Structures are given as C-alpha cells and as structure tokens.
Amino acid sequence: MWLPVLGLALGLIIGLIVPISMPQAYVQYMSVAVLAALDSVFGGARAGLEKKFDDVVFITGFFSNTLLAAGLAYIGERLGVALYTAAIFAFGVRLFQNLAIIRRHILKK
Amino acid sequence: MKRGQLYVAIVLLVLGMMLAVQFRTTKDIQQNAPISRAQELTARLKDVTEERDSLLIEVSDLRKKLEQTGRKGGAGKAISDELDKARMVAGLTPVEGPGVEVVLNDSPKKLEPGEDPNLYILHEEDLLKVVNELRAGGAEAISINGQRLLANSEIRCAGTTILVNTKKIVPPITILATGDPKALQSSLEIKGGILETLRFWGLQADVQQKQKVEIPAYDGPVVFQYSKSVKEGD
Numbered sequence: 001m002w003l004p005v006l007g008l009a010l011g012l013i014i015g016l017i018v019p020i021s022m023p024q025a026y027v028q029y030m031s032v033a034v035l036a037a038l039d040s041v042f043g044g045a046r047a048g049l050e051k052k053f054d055d056v057v058f059i060t061g062f063f064s065n066t067l068l069a070a071g072l073a074y075i076g077e078r079l080g081v082a083l084y085t086a087a088i089f090a091f092g093v094r095l096f097q098n099l100a101i102i103r104r105h106i107l108k109k
Numbered sequence: 110m111k112r113g114q115l116y117v118a119i120v121l122l123v124l125g126m127m128l129a130v131q132f133r134t135t136k137d138i139q140q141n142a143p144i145s146r147a148q149e150l151t152a153r154l155k156d157v158t159e160e161r162d163s164l165l166i167e168v169s170d171l172r173k174k175l176e177q178t179g180r181k182g183g184a185g186k187a188i189s190d191e192l193d194k195a196r197m198v199a200g201l202t203p204v205e206g207p208g209v210e211v212v213l214n215d216s217p218k219k220l221e222p223g224e225d226p227n228l229y230i231l232h233e234e235d236l237l238k239v240v241n242e243l244r245a246g247g248a249e250a251i252s253i254n255g256q257r258l259l260a261n262s263e264i265r266c267a268g269t270t271i272l273v274n275t276k277k278i279v280p281p282i283t284i285l286a287t288g289d290p291k292a293l294q295s296s297l298e299i300k301g302g303i304l305e306t307l308r309f310w311g312l313q314a315d316v317q318q319k320q321k322v323e324i325p326a327y328d329g330p331v332v333f334q335y336s337k338s339v340k341e342g343d
Contacts, residue, residue, distance in 0.1 A: 007118030011125020015133070022134045034131050037124045044117065055113040062120045066127075 028077070029070040032084045032091075036069035037062060039091040042098040049105040168330045172201075200259045200327045204250045208287035208322040209294055211239060214280045216311035229311055231280050233266040236273075238303045239284060240264065246296030248286035250324045254278045257327040274329055281313075290318035 022030060040062040047053045069087045076083025196202045213236070216229035236253065243251055251258045256273040263272060270277040286293055297304050297316050307314040 003114045004117040004121050008121040008125045011122035011127075012129045013125075014122075015126040015129020020130055021137070022130060027131075027134055030127065030131050030134070034124075034127050037120075037127055041120065041124055044120070053113060055116045058113075059116045059120060062123075 028084060029073045032073045032087045033066045033070040035088060035091045035095075036065040039095050039098070040065050042095055042102065046098045046101050046105075049102060164330065165328075168328075199331070200250065200257045201331070203324060203326045204287060205321055205323045206249070206287040207290050207318075207320055208248070208285065208324075209243075209290050209297075209316050210319050210322060211243075211284040211286070211297065211316045212313070213239070213282045213284070213307070214313040217313065218311050231271075231282065231307075231312060233264050233271045235303070235307060235312070236271060236282065236284075237264050239297065242296050242303050243284070243286045243288070243293055246288065246293045248288040248293060251284065251286045252324045253284050254282055255325055257325055259327050259331070274327065285322045285324050287322055287324060290320075294318055 040058070043061065044053065044058045047058070069084075069091070072087050073084035076086075193202065197204060213231055215231050218229055220226055220229065240251060240253070240258065253264070253273050256262070256276055256278065258273070262274050265272045267277070270279055271282075272278070294316050296302070299305075304314045304316060
C-alpha cells in the first residue's frame, strides 16, 4: 500500500519543484487529461476492491484514456466543436459512480 | 501483487506530476494574465495620450507658422486671400453667418419594462440623416457639438456614444449650419422628413433659424498621406 502512496507524493513533489510550465494554449487539454487520469485511478481502486484488478488493463487504460481525452479536446478545438465537454461529462459521471462503489465497498467491510 | 503495486505507483507518479503542473499553471494564469495585460494596456494608453497631446501642440504651432507666412509673405494680397478662402472651404477657419441651429436629444419618456431602449435614444444614423438633409439644403459649414465637419469627418457609433472627428459626442446634440436659414429649415421640416420621423419616436428635435451662427474651426490635424493632387495638363 505504501508504494503507490509514495509514487503519488513523489509525483506531486516533482511536479511542484521542476519548473515545467505549460503553454497556456494547452491548459485545456491538460485539464481533460488530468480528469481522465483521475478516472482511471479511481477505476483501478474500484477494481482492486472488487478483486478484479488487472495491472495490464489498468496501465494501458490509464495512458490510453489520458491521451484520448487530450486528443479529443485537441480535435474538438480544431473542428470548432467543444468535444472536451463530452470528455468532462463522461469522465465526471464515471468518477462519481466509481466513488460511490468504492464507498459502498469500504462501508461493507 | 508486487508487480501490480509498482505499476500503480508509476501511474500515480504520473498523475501526481500532471496534477501539480496543472495546479501551478492554473494558478499562474489566474494571477498573472489579467494583471499584466491590464498593466500593459495602461502603459500603452499613457504613451498614446502623451503622443497625442504633443502632436496637438505641434499642430497649433505649425498652424501659427502657416498663418504668419501667409500674412507677411509679401507675395501679394491675392495669394493670402486665396489661402484664406481655401482654409475656410477646408474648414480650418471659424466661420459665421446666417443659418440654423438644430437641437436633438434622447426621448424624455420613461422606459417601460420590456421596451427596447434603442428606440428612444439618438443614434448616429439620425445625425447622419440630419447632416445629409442640411447639406442637401445648401449648408456651407456644419458643426456638431463644436466639432466642425470636414470632408473626411466621420459620424460613427461607438458603444454608448457617437464619434465625430474621433471625439465623443453625447446628447443633447446641437448642430449648427450656415446657409439660407429658410431653405435649411424647410429641408429638415419637410413632410415625412427626418425631424418628423425623429419626433414620431418621441425624440426631441428642434430647428431654429438664426441670423448669425458661429461655427468653430476644425482643431485636429489634417493629414493626406495617400492622396496627391493631380495637376491639370500634365
């Protein structure tokens, strides 16, 4: 359990310390990507509680979801359609569902 | 499960980095962007205002010089008369003479809820129409709230105000015009004409014949950057 927590803490520290600044034009893509990443992580946590966790599915899902979300936002911007709202909506709904399921699992224990 | 934990750790590391970068960038945008932009614009405005002021001083300076050379040039009275006439036609000297005074204002009516306020205020179109009628009626010189109309003066809507010679004009608007007072008044007051239309919408529109109206000179710079006069016979 400590290893993932360490990873998250390390990531936060690296992100805060290393002066990588993103061009403002990409902030929107990044925000959707972050949402997708959060969704994947919560999905993984849920799968872990349901004892269905598969590391390959998890890691591929994380990266493909993140890239797809950012790509979708990018394409949407080119097309003039606010496609990123679709991504926000889908990931937002799933985030809440996953959270609800995780909460029930924890309450049952 | 050890391998799984490692993967999860890597994924969370990436997520943490993304989150941190995103936090920082969002914060930067909120803090910096509007302030620096406002500062930049303020500085620009100050520069431009200063530039304009110094240019205005230069204009009056040059005009004085032009006047002096015109007077003591010694090349004869004819030339200076010609110059005076040209300057009067161009709108660079104040003029006076018989004419009319047109006073326009927004409607005094209180707005009922749901009514379009645009119907009851004076628009640049109305001014244009009045000026056009005055010109058709033989007006020689026209000023709007002290702004002399030149050949290249604009009458333009700019938000809640009207621009004339790039100066803001707000109601009440007084238009002065020299010319035959009777002809000017009747051209405005003609049945179905512009003043009748304005009054129909409740706007205040009055025209008065005057024995003497004084119309100021144009006080801005006159620059012909692209046009050149064509000499006949060339």
